[in-house]
Amino acid sequence: MIYFDHNATAPVMREAREAWLEATEKIPGNASSPHAFGAAANKALAEAREKLASFLDCHPTAIIWTSGATEANNMCLHHFVETLDAKSEIWISAIEHPCVHDSAKHYFGKRARLIPVTHDGVVDMDWLTTEMADMRPDLVAVMAANNETGVIQPWREILAICQAYEVPFFTDAVQWLGKMPAKDLGQCDFVTGAAHKFGGPRGVGFLKAPHKSKIHSLLYGGKQERGQRAGTENVPIILAMIAALESREKQLANNDHETRAVWKEKFEKILVRQVPGVTVVGATVPRLWNTVSALMPEGGQQRWVTRLDKAGFAVSTGSACTTGKEEPSHVLSAMGYKAGQVTQVLRFSSGWETTAADWEALEKGIVKVYGEVHHGK
Numbered sequence: 001m002i003y004f005d006h007n008a009t010a011p012v013m014r015e016a017r018e019a020w021l022e023a024t025e026k027i028p029g030n031a032s033s034p035h036a037f038g039a040a041a042n043k044a045l046a047e048a049r050e051k052l053a054s055f056l057d058c059h060p061t062a063i064i065w066t067s068g069a070t071e072a073n074n075m076c077l078h079h080f081v082e083t084l085d086a087k088s089e090i091w092i093s094a095i096e097h098p099c100v101h102d103s104a105k106h107y108f109g110k111r112a113r114l115i116p117v118t119h120d121g122v123v124d125m126d127w128l129t130t131e132m133a134d135m136r137p138d139l140v141a142v143m144a145a146n147n148e149t150g151v152i153q154p155w156r157e158i159l160a161i162c163q164a165y166e167v168p169f170f171t172d173a174v175q176w177l178g179k180m181p182a183k184d185l186g187q188c189d190f191v192t193g194a195a196h197k198f199g200g201p202r203g204v205g206f207l208k209a210p211h212k213s214k215i216h217s218l219l220y221g222g223k224q225e226r227g228q229r230a231g232t233e234n235v236p237i238i239l240a241m242i243a244a245l246e247s248r249e250k251q252l253a254n255n256d257h258e259t260r261a262v263w264k265e266k267f268e269k270i271l272v273r274q275v276p277g278v279t280v281v282g283a284t285v286p287r288l289w290n291t292v293s294a295l296m297p298e299g300g301q302q303r304w305v306t307r308l309d310k311a312g313f314a315v316s317t318g319s320a321c322t323t324g325k326e327e328p329s330h331v332l333s334a335m336g337y338k339a340g341q342v343t344q345v346l347r348f349s350s351g352w353e354t355t356a357a358d359w360e361a362l363e364k365g366i367v368k369v370y371g372e373v374h375h376g377k
């Protein structure tokens, strides 16, 4: 079975497993305890904070550990609803992950306005610059890269606009981190990330907030994380996350992702040539080196997923799957795709361990499945 669903979750890498095991064996204490075991756990956390801060280029105390990005994203929006007045308005892109979109709607209702995107899935910069010149929201949230399409968002430009108007900027960097260099993300006021998308364990992530700010805790019952996030920190999985990110940053510094981008591009070209009726989503704009989102011909996405699964390839439809039932993609709808097209999309997302041969095997698998479906088998 070849795994092409890394944007959903990626396998835990060796470095992360080793860091987890070592910390589990050697750092048994609670970081809040007043004895030597506690001090050792606290020291390990402080070092992890420093490492993450050095990757993001921010102050270590700006980092708050969480159970993943869903919590971190909810925490950020909860913080804003607690601090802003009842008339305030926030703007979020129309393609945010449901954990940003739904919590923004939950906390702000109609006061959470959607920033439109172009047909290629990039935030509409004309809309943003025109609207911002007219009126200031109290927060702008745009993800760094989209989980369904891999389309990279112009977060640096948006950050610059927000800075010019003194509007806080929040970016969900879950799909960016570990695939693209983390540097500069620390300049955004709020940043979130999750370990399991880049080779760390599931159930751990972080929120980077402005240095010296005091974030309203979502959880009550403990003073951990300087009173910003109650609950005993899980030291081994935090250290495993940092070990994974450190390895990914080394690979990125080595430009290892550029070779992988070539394999993906070759796959895309052959796919379009060999399977009539395929459309690559966001084909003309910069995208992550690992993600291909494509509208497939001959039948709905579920049929393709099942057939490819049987043929030995784990692929997905890309949209939020919570109960085992896929929801139609709000991302493709925001990009202007029609209802019939939205249910045709497949997402192929590779990882660092995916090889050129894996991409070639996938391409052959798709051509074979297409032939079978086309001839009614």
Ligand code: PLP
Pocket (backbone or CB within 6 Å): 007, 008, 067, 068, 069, 070, 071, 073, 097, 099, 143, 146, 147, 172, 174, 175, 194, 195, 203, 204, 205
């Ligand atoms: N944000 C984005 C862009 C994601 O892709 C995901 C996961 O799919 C999340 C947030 C949620 O992250 P977690 O699984 O850590 O809660």
